[in-house]
Amino acid sequence: MSDKPLPVVEYLKIPDAGDPYLEGYKCGNCGATFLGERHVCSKCGARDQMSTVKLSNSGKLYSYSIVHRSFPGIEVPYVSAVVDLDDGVAIKGNLINVEPDPEKIEFDMPVEVVFKDALGRKDKDGNSYLSFFFQPKS
Amino acid sequence: MSDAYVVGVDMIKFGRFPDKTVPEIGAESALLALDDCGLKIQDMQALYCGNLGQASGMVGQRILQQIGQTGIPVVNVSNACATGATAFREAWAAVKAGLYDCVLAVGVEQMGKGLLGGTGGGKGIPKEGLLGSGTMPAVFAEAGMEHARKYGTTFEQFAKVSVKNHHHSTLNPKAMYQIETPLDQVMNAEMIAYPNTKLMCSVNVDGSAAAVICSEKKAKELGLMKRAIKVRASVLTSDPWQERDLVMPDVNSCTRLAAKQAYEMAGLGAEDIDLVELHDCFATAEILHYENLGLCGDGEAGRMIDDGETALGGRIPVNVSGGLLSKGHPLGATGIANIYEVATHLRGEAGKRQVEGARIGMTHVIGLGSACGIHILEKAQ
Ligand SMILES: [Zn+2]
Numbered sequence: 402m403s404d405k406p407l408p409v410v411e412y413l414k415i416p417d418a419g420d421p422y423l424e425g426y427k428c429g430n431c432g433a434t435f436l437g438e439r440h441v442c443s444k445c446g447a448r449d450q451m452s453t454v455k456l457s458n459s460g461k462l463y464s465y466s467i468v469h470r471s472f473p474g475i476e477v478p479y480v481s482a483v484v485d486l487d488d489g490v491a492i493k494g495n496l497i498n499v500e501p502d503p504e505k506i507e508f509d510m511p512v513e514v515v516f517k518d519a520l521g522r523k524d525k526d527g528n529s530y531l532s533f534f535f536q537p538k539s
Numbered sequence: 540m541s542d543a544y545v546v547g548v549d550m551i552k553f554g555r556f557p558d559k560t561v562p563e564i565g566a567e568s569a570l571l572a573l574d575d576c577g578l579k580i581q582d583m584q585a586l587y588c589g590n591l592g593q594a595s596g597m598v599g600q601r602i603l604q605q606i607g608q609t610g611i612p613v614v615n616v617s618n619a620c621a622t623g624a625t626a627f628r629e630a631w632a633a634v635k636a637g638l639y640d641c642v643l644a645v646g647v648e649q650m651g652k653g654l655l656g657g658t659g660g661g662k663g664i665p666k667e668g669l670l671g672s673g674t675m676p677a678v679f680a681e682a683g684m685e686h687a688r689k690y691g692t693t694f695e696q697f698a699k700v701s702v703k704n705h706h707h708s709t710l711n712p713k714a715m716y717q718i719e720t721p722l723d724q725v726m727n728a729e730m731i732a733y734p735n736t737k738l739m740c741s742v743n744v745d746g747s748a749a750a751v752i753c754s755e756k757k758a759k760e761l762g763l764m765k766r767a768i769k770v771r772a773s774v775l776t777s778d779p780w781q782e783r784d785l786v787m788p789d790v791n792s793c794t795r796l797a798a799k800q801a802y803e804m805a806g807l808g809a810e811d812i813d814l815v816e817l818h819d820c821f822a823t824a825e826i827l828h829y830e831n832l833g834l835c836g837d838g839e840a841g842r843m844i845d846d847g848e849t850a851l852g853g854r855i856p857v858n859v860s861g862g863l864l865s866k867g868h869p870l871g872a873t874g875i876a877n878i879y880e881v882a883t884h885l886r887g888e889a890g891k892r893q894v895e896g897a898r899i900g901m902t903h904v905i906g907l908g909s910a911c912g913i914h915i916l917e918k919a920q
Binding site for chain 2: 407465
C-alpha cells in the first residue's frame with residue numbers, strides 16, 4: 402500500500418514538490434492537445450511530435466447533465482460536467498459546490514480545477530486516490 | 540455495378556424473452572424475412588449477422604444451426620448500436636460487388652435491464668460519479684445540453700420527442716409498448732440524467748430483424764420486384780476528429796458526414812425524403828439528428844418538434860414506428876428493424892401508421908464510439 406494517494410487517472414500528476422496538476426500531450430505539428438500519453442496525433446496523423454504540457458486549472462463550463470440515477474453505490478444527484486480549460490482542452494468531471502439544479506447552473510460559468518481525495522474510494526489494496534473536481538470560481 | 544434490392548424483410552415483435560437463446564431469437568426473424576419473399580435458406584449464399592452481447596459467440600453460425608446448415612460463409616458483425624446497419628451494409632456491399640446475388644442479414648440482441656455505459660472499467664478505483672458520468676443517459680444528456688447552450692432548446696422540447704414517439708408506437712403492433720405518454724407524464728417521470736427522464740430513455744428489449752438482399756438480375760429472375768425496395772444509398776462513417784471527442788463522444792459529426800455522403804450517393808436531398816427512422820436512443824438525441832440529417836436548418840430542431848413537423852401527418856414524419864424510445868432498442872437488431880419499418884411504408888403496408896404516398900425513406904443509427912450508418916431506400920419502380 403502506498404503511503405501517499407495515487408492519481409485517479411494517469412494524466413493527473415502528483416509531483417514530489419509542488420501542487421498536483423493535469424497533464425496534456427500537445428502535437429507540435431497542429432497544436433491539438435490530448436489527455437493521456439500518445440505518440441501519434443489523431444487530428445493530423447503526425448508521428449513523434451508530442452510533448453507534455455501542464456494544463457490550466459481554469460476554464461468554463463461547456464455542457465453538463467445532472468445525474469439522478471447511476472450504478473448501485475454511487476451517490477446521487479451529482480453534476481457531470483464538460484469543461485473547456487483555458488488552454489483549449491476539454492475535460493470531464495464532477496462539478497461540485499453548486500446546487501444540482503439547472504436554474505443554478507449557467508453555460509460558460511467560470512470554473513476552477515481543484516484536487517481532492519476521490520470521495521473516499523479505495524482500491525482492493527487499500528490505496529487512497531487523489532482526484533480532480535470543478536467548482537465555480539469565487 | 541448493378542443495384543441491390545431488399546426483397547424480404549421482417550422483425551419480431553420486440554419484448555423480453557429470457558427463456559430463449561440469442562440464436563433462437565435471431566432465427567425467428569430470419570425465417571420471417573425468408574417467408575416475406577418466399578425463399579428458402581438454401582437460396583441464401585451468405586449470412587451477415589449483427590450481435591453485440593455475444594460478439595465472440597458465433598451467433599450467425601448458431602442461427603444456421605436453427606434454420607439450416609448449408610455451409611455458406613457467415614460474417615459476425617459487432618459495431619455498437621450500428622451493428623445491425625453494419626451487417627446489412629456488408630450484405631449489400633457483397634451483392635453490389637457481384638460476389639453473391641442473394642444473401643441474408645440478421646440483427647439480434649438479448650438485453651438485460653438497467654443502465655448502459657458507465658466509466659467503471661480500468662485500473663484503480665471506479666470512476667463513475669467521480670469523473671462525471673459515463674452512463675448513456677448522461678452522455679446523451681450532455682450532448683442535448685450542448686444543443687441547449689447553442690440554441691436555447693428546452694427540457695419541454697426534448698420531452699415532446701418522447702410524447703410523439705410513444706404516440707406513434709400505439710399504432711405499431713410490433714413495438715414493445717403501445718402507451719400514450721402526455722407531456723406532463725414525460726416531464727414528471729423519474730429524472731435519470733437531466734434533461735432525460737425515464738420516459739426519454741430508450742427501452743432495453745430483446746428482438747431481432749432480418750433482410751434478404753438480392754441483385755437486380757436475381758430479383759427479376761425470381762419475380763420479386765413488385766415488393767422490392769431499392770437501396771439508393773448505404774453509408775458507414777466513424778467519428779472524425781473533434782476537439783471535445785475525448786470527453787464527449789461525438790454523435791453529430793459522424794452523422795453529418797454520413798448524411799452528406801448518403802445524399803450524394805442517392806443523388807437526392809433531404810427534401811426528397813418522405814419518412815425517417817433515426818437513432819432516438821434518448822429524446823435529446825432525436826433533436827440533434829433533425830439538424831444533422833438536414834431535415835431542418837441548424838437551430839431549427841426545437842421549432843420543428845413544437846410545430847409537429849416530425850409527427851405522423853407532418854412535413855417529414857420521424858420514427859413513426861415508435862422509435863427506440865417505445866418500439867424498443869435491441870442494440871444489434873435496431874439497424875435492420877429500422878430498414879423493416881421504412882420498407883413497410885414504401886410498400887404501403889404499414890396499416891394505421893402508414894405515411895401516405897411514401898416513396899423514399901431514410902434510416903439512421905449511431906453506435907457510440909462512434910459509428911454512423913445511414914441507408915436511403917426507395918420502392919422499386
Ligand atoms: Zn497534430
